[in-house]
């Protein structure tokens with residue numbers, strides 16, 4: 001019986017390890033997604049910035065054209081000056097020229113402002129492009145690492161599965177059936193330690209007589225509360 005119990009403990013250990021490995025494998029695509037998203041959002045940011053830059057460049061050209069148009073208007077208005085007959089008309093024209101000049105000044109200020117913004121955005125985009133290259137490099141590096149990790153986990157999984165099969169071959173058929181049922185029902189934990197007068201699966205206290213029986217290790221004992229297989233860790237040398 002001792003041998004069978006020891007096999008159950010070994011089986012539980014190896015199955016827990018298999019579950020751990022499978023969980024790790026499942027996490028990998030998620031971890032990769034996080035990095036991929038970071039890399040893609042960096043790219044989107046640059047696209048957005050480049051669109052912005054194009055828009056500002058167009059605005060700047062428009063301002064330049066506006067200055068040109070207003071400049072032409074000043075010339076046209078100045079040409080009218082010699083033709084005016086009265087002082088009133090003359091001052092009106094001068095006032096008009098003055099107001100156009102102010103408009104030009106404003107446009108030029110606005111253009112200058114746009115140029116400053118443009119320079120800043122262009123610097124920003126250069127910096128972001130460098131960041132993107134770095135982010136891409138990091139993503140590729142991590143992808144490779146994760147590929148290696150999956151390969152390593154697969155090898156480990158293979159080893160553990162072989163060990164699982166070996167144990168099952170030596171294990172009593174009825175015990176294995178019972179074990180499999182418990183594994184399904186008890187979230188992958190079918191064989192647990194007895195310690196501090198309690199079952200370490202459900203943490204409920206067990207009658208003292210039961211503790212004595214478990215320590216004898218002469219029969220397979222189940223927890224009366226959760227039905228799991230119980231073993232005494234000290235005897236198993238664990």
Ligand SMILES: [Zn+2]
Pocket residue numbers: 199200201202203204223224225226227228
């Ligand atoms: Zn229990």
